Amino acid sequence: MQPNANFIDPWMQTIGLLSLLSGVSGASGRRAEASEGRPTTCRPQVAAQLQGVQVRLIDRPSRSTATIEWRDPTHCCYGDQVWRTSRARVAGVCAMSKRPIRPGDAIYKPRSCRPMPINSDAMILRSVLEEAPTL
Secondary structure (H helix, E strand, O other): OOOOOOOOOHHHHHHHHHHHHOOOOOHHHHHHHHHOOOOOOOOOOOHHHHOOOEEEEEEEEEOOEEEEEEEEOOOEEEEEEEEEEEEOOOOEEEOOOOOEEOOOOEEEEEOOOOOOOOOOOOEEEHHHHHHOOOO
């Protein structure tokens, strides 16, 4: 975890500003807002958005939490992000298995914090994470 939760990552702020200057709209604009700590609109993940994303289970601090390593070569990297159990509110795609997620499915999702993580709308099926090997 980052020692200062209110710290704004200069790299993510730079990427967000470059995205805005390049005229890219939509998801990149949402990422720029997220890096500045402003509230964002969560959109369900689709398989195409997860292209190149690497997700690994690092640890299980409790029965309802997991520490995840999230690496997205184009948007963000979290070396030790805490995820918690929940129920899916919207349809999406499992970040580990790429299987579909339906509303009501048991999932893990990134824990809410400030600034809001860029992958805050990501989900992992609980059954998939429970079968995953720990690093």
